[in-house]
Amino acid sequence: MKYRRSVSLCVGKRPAVLNFDRFLRLQSSSINANQYVEFSETRPEVLGIPAAALPSYREPATVSWRGRWYTLQTKRLPEETGGYRVLICPKTREEELRRKVAIYEKILNTIHEGVLVTDPGGRVIFYNQELAVLEGIDPREAIGKHVTELYRQSPGDSEHLQVSQTSRPIPESFQKYFTQNGVEVHSVASTVPIIENGELLAVYSVCRETTHMKEMLIRTMQLQGMDSEAEENPKTDGRKVPKSATYNFAHIVGKSKPMQEVVRAAQRAMLTSANILIYGETGTGKELLVQSIHNGSPWRAQPFVAINCAAIPENLLETMLFGAVKGAYTGAVPTVGLCEYAADGTLYLDEISSMSIGLQAKLLRAVQERSFRKVGSVTESPLRCRIISSINVDPLTCLQKHLLREDLFYRLSVISLYLPPLRERTGDIPLLIEYFIKKHSPRNDLKKMDPDLARLLLHYRWSGNIRELENTVESMIYLTGEEKWLTYEHLPAYLKAQVGKTTPLPAASEGGSGPRLNSSLLSAENNIIVEALKKHRGNINRAAKELGILRQSLQYRVKKLGIEVEQFRK
Numbered sequence: 001m002k003y004r005r006s007v008s009l010c011v012g013k014r015p016a017v018l019n020f021d022r023f024l025r026l027q028s029s030s031i032n033a034n035q036y037v038e039f040s041e042t043r044p045e046v047l048g049i050p051a052a053a054l055p056s057y058r059e060p061a062t063v064s065w066r067g068r069w070y071t072l073q074t075k076r077l078p079e080e081t082g083g084y085r086v087l088i089c090p091k092t093r094e095e096e097l098r099r100k101v102a103i104y105e106k107i108l109n110t111i112h113e114g115v116l117v118t119d120p121g122g123r124v125i126f127y128n129q130e131l132a133v134l135e136g137i138d139p140r141e142a143i144g145k146h147v148t149e150l151y152r153q154s155p156g157d158s159e160h161l162q163v164s165q166t167s168r169p170i171p172e173s174f175q176k177y178f179t180q181n182g183v184e185v186h187s188v189a190s191t192v193p194i195i196e197n198g199e200l201l202a203v204y205s206v207c208r209e210t211t212h213m214k215e216m217l218i219r220t221m222q223l224q225g226m227d228s229e230a231e232e233n234p235k236t237d238g239r240k241v242p243k244s245a246t247y248n249f250a251h252i253v254g255k256s257k258p259m260q261e262v263v264r265a266a267q268r269a270m271l272t273s274a275n276i277l278i279y280g281e282t283g284t285g286k287e288l289l290v291q292s293i294h295n296g297s298p299w300r301a302q303p304f305v306a307i308n309c310a311a312i313p314e315n316l317l318e319t320m321l322f323g324a325v326k327g328a329y330t331g332a333v334p335t336v337g338l339c340e341y342a343a344d345g346t347l348y349l350d351e352i353s354s355m356s357i358g359l360q361a362k363l364l365r366a367v368q369e370r371s372f373r374k375v376g377s378v379t380e381s382p383l384r385c386r387i388i389s390s391i392n393v394d395p396l397t398c399l400q401k402h403l404l405r406e407d408l409f410y411r412l413s414v415i416s417l418y419l420p421p422l423r424e425r426t427g428d429i430p431l432l433i434e435y436f437i438k439k440h441s442p443r444n445d446l447k448k449m450d451p452d453l454a455r456l457l458l459h460y461r462w463s464g465n466i467r468e469l470e471n472t473v474e475s476m477i478y479l480t481g482e483e484k485w486l487t488y489e490h491l492p493a494y495l496k497a498q499v500g501k502t503t504p505l506p507a508a509s510e511g512g513s514g515p516r517l518n519s520s521l522l523s524a525e526n527n528i529i530v531e532a533l534k535k536h537r538g539n540i541n542r543a544a545k546e547l548g549i550l551r552q553s554l555q556y557r558v559k560k561l562g563i564e565v566e567q568f569r570k
Ligand SMILES: Nc1ncnc2c1ncn2[C@@H]1O[C@H](COP(=O)(O)OP(=O)(O)OP(=O)(O)O)[C@@H](O)[C@H]1O
Pocket: 251, 252, 253, 254, 280, 281, 282, 283, 284, 285, 286, 287, 288, 289, 350, 392, 435, 466, 467, 470
């Protein structure tokens, strides 16, 4: 069939493609046989281009249209006829398939999952770049090999061969295996058959590497005082008892009413096996309380396992919590989860609201059913531990912002405890300071805190709560060196500014309510400092020198007494 019509060719970077595309859009269906379109050089107004430019488009071009590929070639017609002919040649099926395969291969080679395709007999027909990086094998070397040869495994261990035989997919299974080059690989893979008209064409698997996740898991568990692989750590009952809780109620300092109340409630809760939810801002002593509950409970000899849900990536957290079963590849090992380690003891889930909603659903199921499923397993394991969880965002906000599933919240908070922030129990601050000074002072050199400073610290808003207070005391002790007294000078720099800003100065705030000796001393101090400042016209350095104290110390006292230095500079 021959088309004789003028089509406009445009001069541009890809003229042939643009032209052909425009032409093809006029067609109602794909073009199945070679055909051509001619146009006349004598009608440049139709062409819309300088005809003299046309010969340069004789190079064949390949274009696609409606899922098919065509070659386009421009040919000059004899002089007397004038004009040009564009030949349109559909590519053969084979050529088309080759192109399609090249495209799919390109895509599969750029994704971040390893892809392996085998024929029904188990020979590798595709092996992508990601897998090559993961396993250290050149794809050219892998293609054509049998999976058992590639992975040094027996036929019974190969998921690809299993799927070939059963035609049933194996979803998400954990694997640890060795490549022919001896590279150890940990991954999660799904293996799927490709069936057309009842005939098995191929089997493919898509895998994600978990080697580093596995290392993290092992390291984290080692930090907890246990190893992740029961096989490698035989104990009579197949589980190693992890590091135990070290604190008990005797370690909790605090005589304030709210603190006494929470301790009393916790001591009642410790005798039950009910799940407990603790709410408290960061550093308020949640873990200390949880450990005390565990150590006071009838299950104190059993494991105590704690995990911070915010610190662990989601897919790793699931494995850490529930464990994983042996994969079907050679050498695959089971991973024991924290739920199993904590059996008969306490599992502490810190910052539970950071857990993904998906994983919360699995945890809810475990708590409700009192059983859980290891990753990749189809069987249930019993959940035999008490769960104590904590949040540092208030429960209402957690629920409103959907950080915590409501149904899980109710399951976990059979008993709920609230640890008030330090600003709501300032009465505990002097006790805590004393406690931390004792805890961190060098042996035979018990430090003391300047009472004025202690009073200033009472009014500071401790956003890091007790942890911040403890760190402050510890760092001050370090800075005192040989000195006995912890003073304003030893405060961390960020606190010096803050304490001055947020604290009502004792001289102003306490007025005459303090002991008389104290107020007389303050007024004497005030007079001496004012005199020195007057003499040196508000120059802090010189005044401090005259008084025989450090500049920072004078600044602190000036601030404490509310002295306006500027007035002396005029
Ligand atoms: N009442 C207390 N008496 C003595 N020390 C305390 C008290 N509360 C907390 N601490 C100490 O303060 C530090 C922080 O406590 P802890 O880790 O229990 O807080 P947390 O609320 O669990 O913190 P986070 O929210 O960051 O997990 C610890 O060193 C702990 O020993």
